[in-house]
Amino acid sequence: MRIALFITCVNDTLFPDTGRAVVRLLERLGHEVVFPTDQTCCGQMHYNTGYRRPAARLAVRFARTFENADAVVVPSASCAAMIRDNYPRLSRSGSRLARRMDSLAPRVYDLTEFLVDVLEVTDVGAYYPHKVVYHPTCHGLRFLGLGDRPYRLLRAVRGLELLELPEATECCGFGGTFSVKNGDVSSAMGFDKARHVVETGAEVLCAVDNSCLMHIGGTLSRQRSGLRTAHIAEILASTEKEYART
Amino acid sequence: MSATFLGMPPFPEAAKRAVEDSRTRHNLHKATHTIRAKRTRVVDELGDDWQRLRAEGERIKTHTLRHLDHYLERLEESVQRAGGTVHWASDAAEANAIITRLIRRTGETEVVKVKSMATQEIELNNALEAAGITAYETDLAELIVQLGEDLPSHILVPAIHLGRAQIREIFLQRMGEWGRPAPPDLTDDPHALAEASRVHLRELFLRSKVAVSGANFAVADSGTLLVLESEGNGRMCLTLPETLISVVGIEKIVPTWSDLEVFMQLLPRSSTGERMNPYTSTWTGVTPGDGPQDFHLVLLDNGRTDVLADTVGRQALRCIRCSACLNICPVYERVGGHAYGSVYPGPIGAILTPQLQGMASKVDEALPYASSLCGACYEVCPVAIDIPEVLVHLREKVAESKGHVSEKALMAGAEAVFGSATALDAVQRAAGLARGVVPRHLPGPAGKWTDTRDLPDVPARSFRQWWNEREDGR
């Protein structure tokens, strides 16, 4: 299958390793990955902060860029949710954007959905000999309804010990511009999340969204916890062979 | 004078103080987590039925709101037929004037009150005090707040921010000023505290001739009003006095008695986490020889018809004040109710208050941002109010209003970058070059991030640079 990658602006700019991991993983599974270079940002920050018109213009750009894709894979649950849940709200019914999104939205997937539902794999042949804890991000959990998909993928990884995160379903406090507009509450939520993560004794915290990981990871790093963060794609992409090389 | 929310700082500032108050945070954490667990248990035991009930609750409320004019007239007719008198109040001042006039007519200067959010909303107690009438709160938590000259911090448990020891202090110091004092050897044992309030309140119940209440539901067909409660103190107020005045928001209507079947399952399970609340009182106008013989219903608009005109925001009027959204909210859990500076705190407060009273003040304008949009409130809401959707909708109104110049400039700058892949690439390359010199502590609003969190390292190459180089190499 020819898969179009929507990398997202945050991953593109700050977490290119995640993008490279997605490409490596999907190619290893025998698929062709394309990267339409016109893509930029889904407009989530604008939309969530109340800037509707810029968000709508970015939605149009997205729809134009990915119109002809068989499937669009997004390694960020919040961006996938933005596209699927909020683009319809940004378009007047009957408008061009609405028509484009009607056909495009069902072809937009978070990475873990795509693996489990479309490619129908849970064992992707990965190897990752670490104690890992998974934080189910709000968009993954409540907006996309990823359910146990990420857990099934992680459980199939060789060498990986999956630990249980207390109060897992609670928000980490990132919330985009919330993290600065209400920095004190955001930090308080981040501290509690970081504490729960550290308590598990894990070496690595993973999630389906780098923005949440940037928040929790930034807190963990300030506290010098020694814990690393990794997008789930990076764990699923790693193999024994690559491990030997690094 | 009782306390008021007027003059409180906007949410971010109030929240900063609140998160630093470790005692309150401890009380809130304990209380919200206990009630969450209870709710989960009684909701989960219904299995798939819960979602069906929720959809039905949403449907009934949406239908009623769409035909509100019709159902309001029907309710007025039914109440009058049953011997009650109906008054219409367009705003808080009008409602307070009506209630004051009705109480004065009885010649009384004291009233007992059933716990009611509508009377909190119109600040009735302050209005009555100014008119020389003393209003006694009889709900245990409302009593604690009133005696402590505090403000309610939760819809259902207004004293949720206080611990037992603090309540004991308040009882010992203040009860005597309002009636029978607390026993001097009062301990902070919950039973002892409840007993002290029982003895204190009993005198008031037996002596009062007038009661003021709200209502959880008003049935249009029969003219019946309902109050759900846990203590039975409400029932004392609803049955013993001669005159009963009920202040009810116009959105509290349900069309028929049988609609209550749905809400009597949704509300107790969502609010106290019980299958059924201990006391449900219903009354229909006046019953000769039984209960208050003079009954008045004050139907309150106070901004509600404006909310109804907003096609996205109007869903907030479905709210049945269960407080499940407060209990689940990670922001509420850390800051408590006072930080919202609003009678309705938590997620529902953040969407209801700015709609009811407009967003002219800094406090009201800050409320739609008091959320990380995590969606937990929507998930638990028994009438499926999409709170995140309304929050974003209200943020749009703020962003479209005057001011917020620097934020608007930042957003326009971001759009310019995201409006072209070339511009984005240029910014990424510049960031890659500057990666070594990003300071650990950023100036301006971004400092709110770096105060407590490290920034990620900026990579030397963006993903698209890597991709393009890979393509070129093929």
Ligand code: SF4
């Ligand atoms: S918004 Fe929903 S969850 Fe919150 S108090 Fe109202 S009915 Fe309950």
